[in-house]
Amino acid sequence: xxTRTGAAGRREQILREAARLFAERGFHGVGVDEIGAAVxxxxxxxxxxxxxxxxxxxxLLVGISGQLLTGAKRRLAEADGAAGPMAxxxxxxxGHIDFALDDRPLITLHDRELDRLRDSDRKLVRQLQRQYxxxxxxxxxxxxxxxxxxxxxxxxxSVFGLLNSTPHLGRPGSLPGRATTAALLHRMARGAFAAAxxx
Amino acid sequence: xxTRTGAAGRREQILREAARLFAERGFHGVGVDEIGAAVxxxxxxxxxxxxxxxxxxxxLLVGISGQLLTGAKRRLAEADGAAGPMAxxxxxxxGHIDFALDDRPLITLHDRELDRLRDSDRKLVRQLQRQYxxxxxxxxxxxxxxxxxxxxxxxxxSVFGLLNSTPHLGRPGSLPGRATTAALLHRMARGAFAAAxxx
DNA sequence: GTCGACTGTTAATGAGCGTTAACCATTTCT
DNA sequence: AGAAATGGTTAACGCTCATTAACAGTCGAC
Numbered sequence: 001x002x003t004r005t006g007a008a009g010r011r012e013q014i015l016r017e018a019a020r021l022f023a024e025r026g027f028h029g030v031g032v033d034e035i036g037a038a039v040x041x042x043x044x045x046x047x048x049x050x051x052x053x054x055x056x057x058x059x060l061l062v063g064i065s066g067q068l069l070t071g072a073k074r075r076l077a078e079a080d081g082a083a084g085p086m087a088x089x090x091x092x093x094x095g096h097i098d099f100a101l102d103d104r105p106l107i108t109l110h111d112r113e114l115d116r117l118r119d120s121d122r123k124l125v126r127q128l129q130r131q132y133x134x135x136x137x138x139x140x141x142x143x144x145x146x147x148x149x150x151x152x153x154x155x156x157x158s159v160f161g162l163l164n165s166t167p168h169l170g171r172p173g174s175l176p177g178r179a180t181t182a183a184l185l186h187r188m189a190r191g192a193f194a195a196a197x198x199x
Numbered sequence: 200x201x202t203r204t205g206a207a208g209r210r211e212q213i214l215r216e217a218a219r220l221f222a223e224r225g226f227h228g229v230g231v232d233e234i235g236a237a238v239x240x241x242x243x244x245x246x247x248x249x250x251x252x253x254x255x256x257x258x259l260l261v262g263i264s265g266q267l268l269t270g271a272k273r274r275l276a277e278a279d280g281a282a283g284p285m286a287x288x289x290x291x292x293x294g295h296i297d298f299a300l301d302d303r304p305l306i307t308l309h310d311r312e313l314d315r316l317r318d319s320d321r322k323l324v325r326q327l328q329r330q331y332x333x334x335x336x337x338x339x340x341x342x343x344x345x346x347x348x349x350x351x352x353x354x355x356x357s358v359f360g361l362l363n364s365t366p367h368l369g370r371p372g373s374l375p376g377r378a379t380t381a382a383l384l385h386r387m388a389r390g391a392f393a394a395a396x397x398x
Numbered sequence: 399g400t401c402g403a404c405t406g407t408t409a410a411t412g413a414g415c416g417t418t419a420a421c422c423a424t425t426t427c428t
Numbered sequence: 429a430g431a432a433a434t435g436g437t438t439a440a441c442g443c444t445c446a447t448t449a450a451c452a453g454t455c456g457a458c
Contacts, residue, residue: 010405025314028227031445041406044447048405053446111367112311115224150375151383158364158387165360168310169353176349184350184395188357191394192387209435230415240436243417247435252416 018056023105027113058121064106065128071095072135085142093189097182100166108167144197155196159189217255222304226312257320263305264327270294271334284341292388296381299365306363343396354395358388
């Protein structure tokens with residue numbers, strides 16, 4: 001049989017389609033038969049790859065949080081030392097925008113379906129999210145030393161809201177082009193932070 | 200019997216609790232028994248007030264969109280003429296922030312459960328939302344004449360994302376005070392718009 | 399060549415849940 | 429007083445849906 005999706009295994013294919021469907025209609029709004037149909041198998045066949053529907057969501061959410069965190073850590077390590085604190089912040093913003101534009105369904109899931117998880121998984125995801133936020137808060141306060149910690153935390157969450165608005169920006173075709181959109185989002189995030197830093 | 204909630208009728212009480220529960224666990228994640236329990240009656244008693252679970256969600260979403268739109272129109276009418284275009288924009292921002300801070304559950308529902316509606320209701324809500332966005336786009340382009348229309352539209356959606364981040368800002372107690380938070384959000388929205396306007 | 403491992407299939411099971419039915423207490427209007 | 433409207437109750441129905449059971453084809457290893 002020819003695999004249409006290149007070297008992506010069935011698991012990855014299933015996860016990608018499940019993410020899309022969950023983002024479109026919510027975790028409870030999509031059935032396992034539908035997920036199966038999206039990858040060409042039907043219903044219970046999914047159970048050869050995942051322990052259950054919950055396990056797919058868990059793997060997705062843990063994966064997202066992990067990717068975001070490790071990406072941010074990598075960027076911090078790269079940008080550290082040489083460039084100033086503003087460049088560090090820029091790098092974080094750029095990374096988050098890339099993610100928001102390339103994996104819109106995952107961004108949607110990220111803050112929408114967290115409470116459907118088992119306790120242990122939810123705790124893990126929250127911990128990863130918390131670390132990610134913490135990196136941003138530190139970078140932001142390094143760039144704007146006058147900013148108090150609670151205000152910085154609020155500002156970071158607000159900018160996440162701004163950057164994560166990509167799913168509302170109309171379908172990919174209607175955007176003025178990826179690079180243009182990315183640049184606009186970047187400028188706005190910088191502007192929002194600068195305004196937050198001016199007390 | 201003493202009504203604990205002042206003059207609020209049962210319908211309003213039910214809607215308020217349903218909004219809270221829907222926002223917390225999603226439309227499909229909460230059962231009618233739960234909604235009933237939240238207002239002291241149980242399960243099917245709700246059907247004396249609403250045609251069904253869908254009807255509650257529909258009334259909530261239509262109500263939100265309508266409130267936002269009429270509030271914005273009122274503010275535009277009041278601020279028109281005298282003050283400059285920047286003051287108009289500020290008034291819109293202020294109104295949206297008030298709403299986001301006072302009705303956090305509704306803000307959450309607003310962009311999360313739209314597709315659970317019947318076609319006719321969904322069309323209505325979308326139309327109201329579109330009109331609301333249009334008011335903002337016009338106000339923004341009046342304040343920043345150099346801004347092209349697609350960029351302005353993207354910028355408006357992004358600032359909505361920023362302002363609607365209030366549910367992620369921690370429970371009411373952990374905020375540094377409502378006025379402080381409102382001021383921070385306002386500054387950031389202005390800053391984001393200014394950065395979008397600088398092409 | 400045949401024995402597992404792997405990946406599917408369809409049918410059955412069982413729980414959850416929205417909705418309706420049938421019934422009852424209380425208030426309100428005439 | 430009595431009738432109707434109002435706002436509840438519990439029990440039952442029926443559908444959806446995740447999960448499991450039982451079965452089967454394919455294919456590499458020994």
